[in-house]
Amino acid sequence: MLQGSESAFAALVDRYKDRLFRLLGRYCRDAIECEDLAQDVFLKVFRKLHTFNHESQFYTWLYRIAVNAATDHLSRASHRRLRLVDDDAVLDRGSGDDENPANPLMTAELATATRAIVDSLPEKFRTILVLREFENLSYTEIAQVLQIQLGTVESRLFRARQRFKEAIERLHPELLPAGFTPTPRGGTR
Amino acid sequence: MKLSQCDLLLLQRHLDGELDAAATAAFATRLAAEPALQRAADEAQSVRGALAMAGAGRSMRPPTSFTSNLLVAARQLPTRQQLEQADVAAAAIGLCRRILLAAAILAGVGLAWHAGFVNGEQPTIMQANPADVQHELERLDALLHSRK
Structure with missing residues (x-):
């Protein structure tokens, strides 16, 4: 593979492309954007394959490149269109009926609403939630992908979930069970 | 609790x-x-x-042509050997830049030293003007005599 043969590279792409698309799909709005980004990531992998040192799993190395590419993409995109990274700007794009907790949202709307909250979290919280909740990476794998300490993984994950919980409480309290303990305001900054 | x-x-x-x-x-x-x-x-x-x-429901899937399109794009890239040579060349250029920068700093310090900016001719007590020394001695003598 490290010799760079085309068939070996094609095999590598075939093995990891589904996983990569699933990850990048968390950062992209549409399939074309996702495909462009995935192509960029694989071309970077192709260029940098000789620097892979086998100290970690290949997919954690791939994820590292992908997460960096995705966050770069997001920061570029934020200049072009509304893509805020502060959770105070959570997309509250409900119809007005959403303001009534007694009126439950449909499942698809719930998915859209919760996704909007995740998308609006600061990048580092969003990424750690994506890696843990959607990609099911262990703490160790997340630490390798993000090149941070295990303790940082734990604390960042804790804060990310707290931020998500605060936003849910504020915007969609109907998603939480009755008697839910509200998060103290400003407690997770 | x-x-x-x-x-x-x-x-x-x-x-x-x-x-x-x-x-x-x-x-x-x-x-x-x-x-x-x-x-x-x-x-x-x-x-x-x-x-x-x-x-839920946000999983994107690659199109069937993804790998072939990617290989077309990859073929337009330099070969791995060229990429590695480019890396080596970039490292060599970086090293040369650092050496040149260090040489420029050394040359600058040398020039400054030569011009006396670094080891400036700050007057010390041993290098005082003899007239000033003489004047000071006279002042001390006068002080001594006045105490007598």
Whole structure:
């Protein structure tokens, strides 16, 4: 593979492309954007394959490149269109009926609403939630992908979930069970 | 009872399956005995449920032509050998730049030293003007005589 043969590279792409698309799909709005980004990531992998040192799993190395590419993409995109990274700007794009907790949202709307909250979290919280909740990476794998300490993984994950919980409480309290303990305001900054 | 941050992190580890078997069993015992901890666990599960909704139905899939398109793009890249040579060349250029910068700094310091900016001709007591020394001695003599 490290010799760079085309068939070996094609095999590598075939093995990891589904996983990569699933990850990048968390950062992209549409399939074309996702495909462009995935192509960029694989071309970077192709260029940098000789620097892979086998100290970690290949997919954690791939994820590292992908997460960096995705966050770069997001920061570029934020200049072009509304893509805020502060959770105070959570997309509250409900119809007005959403303001009534007694009126439950449909499942698809719930998915859209919760996704909007995740998308609006600061990048580092969003990424750690994506890696843990959607990609099911262990703490160790997340630490390798993000090149941070295990303790940082734990604390960042804790804060990310707290931020998500605060936003849910504020915007969609109907998603939480009755008697839910509200998060103290400003407690997770 | 308010849970400590330590307990909440332990709970998180437990729910994420990051505790070993012994720690998991010990924590399960605590959960059964401490209602506040169990309530926190239930809440955490609710948050996870809401997060799972965010992850649902958003999976993008590569088009069938993805690999072939990618290979077309990869063929337009320099070969691996060229890429490695480019890396070596870039490293060599970087090294040369650093050497040139160091040489320029050394040359600058040398020039400054030569021009006397670095080791400036600051007057010391040994290098005082003889007239000033003489004047000071006379002043001290005068002072001595006046005390007598």
